Amino acid sequence: MHIRRALPLLGAIATLPGMAGAAPARSLAVAVAANMRPAFEEIARRFEAARPGVEVNATFGASGNFFAQIGNGAPFDLFLSADAEFPAKVAEKGLADGKPFPYAYGKLVVWLPKDSKLSLETKGLAALDDPSVQKIAIANPEVAPYGRAARSALEKAGLYEALRSRIVMGENVSQTAQFVESGNAQAGFIPLSLAKTPPLSEEGRAWPVPASSYDRIVQAGVVVKGSRELALARELAAFIASAATRDVFLRYGYEIPGS
Numbered sequence: 001m002h003i004r005r006a007l008p009l010l011g012a013i014a015t016l017p018g019m020a021g022a023a024p025a026r027s028l029a030v031a032v033a034a035n036m037r038p039a040f041e042e043i044a045r046r047f048e049a050a051r052p053g054v055e056v057n058a059t060f061g062a063s064g065n066f067f068a069q070i071g072n073g074a075p076f077d078l079f080l081s082a083d084a085e086f087p088a089k090v091a092e093k094g095l096a097d098g099k100p101f102p103y104a105y106g107k108l109v110v111w112l113p114k115d116s117k118l119s120l121e122t123k124g125l126a127a128l129d130d131p132s133v134q135k136i137a138i139a140n141p142e143v144a145p146y147g148r149a150a151r152s153a154l155e156k157a158g159l160y161e162a163l164r165s166r167i168v169m170g171e172n173v174s175q176t177a178q179f180v181e182s183g184n185a186q187a188g189f190i191p192l193s194l195a196k197t198p199p200l201s202e203e204g205r206a207w208p209v210p211a212s213s214y215d216r217i218v219q220a221g222v223v224v225k226g227s228r229e230l231a232l233a234r235e236l237a238a239f240i241a242s243a244a245t246r247d248v249f250l251r252y253g254y255e256i257p258g259s
Helices: 004-013 034-049 063-071 085-092 120-128 145-156 160-166 173-181 230-240 243-251
Strands: 026-033 054-061 078-080 096-106 108-113 136-139 167-170 187-191 204-208 217-224
Touching: 026 034, 026 063, 026 230, 034 054, 034 173, 034 230, 034 243, 054 063, 063 078, 063 085, 078 085, 078 230, 085 096, 085 217, 096 230, 108 120, 108 145, 108 173, 136 145, 136 173, 145 160, 145 173, 145 187, 145 217, 160 167, 167 173, 173 187, 217 230, 230 243
Parallel strands: 026 054, 026 078, 136 167, 136 187
Antiparallel strands: 078 217, 096 217, 108 187, 108 204
């Protein structure tokens, strides 16, 4: 599996002397919500292993940014969003091949470093209104569904306005996680999938945000109509939504549609 930045290099390698007779690699460009990085890297390796000559090139980021890029003609074959709204918008614009498909339900947590004295277990989100908490990291709600969920949870707890001046926003959940992992924020709202992955799983603890305080995070994908490898993109989409990936999603804390 490769990230999209590797594509020019791969193209150069394919034209080296002595390789003229080799079959060209088939590749897919996939826009993947940042919360999915650990799980998708495993899924992509499985998909590639069963299909010699196929490469999955992933770009990880904020779902809203990917929606805008696809609308502007970015050459993605498949879009895996952190919500169902952005894939639906892709379909509304006539840019989808088929209907969007749900592939996982995400969970939101508050991550704290190991030495934090905050007691979310007894006080809930109100524990964040403590003088020791100078910065609280969330993903930008305008482009990141997990950021929307974080804002919703704070609003339902009656804390958003009181804490607003302390909130710092990451462009996506990966940057949000970096804020808290680096110590630039004392608490952060991040996906459970990232909290279960090193170094965060080793350097801190995660408190599950009550599911009743935010809309269910239905993560959905859509095949992009302009794909140059449409059949292969459909194949990857079906693979992601199949029982073959169930164990990966469960290991990273997702729930599976239909389970």
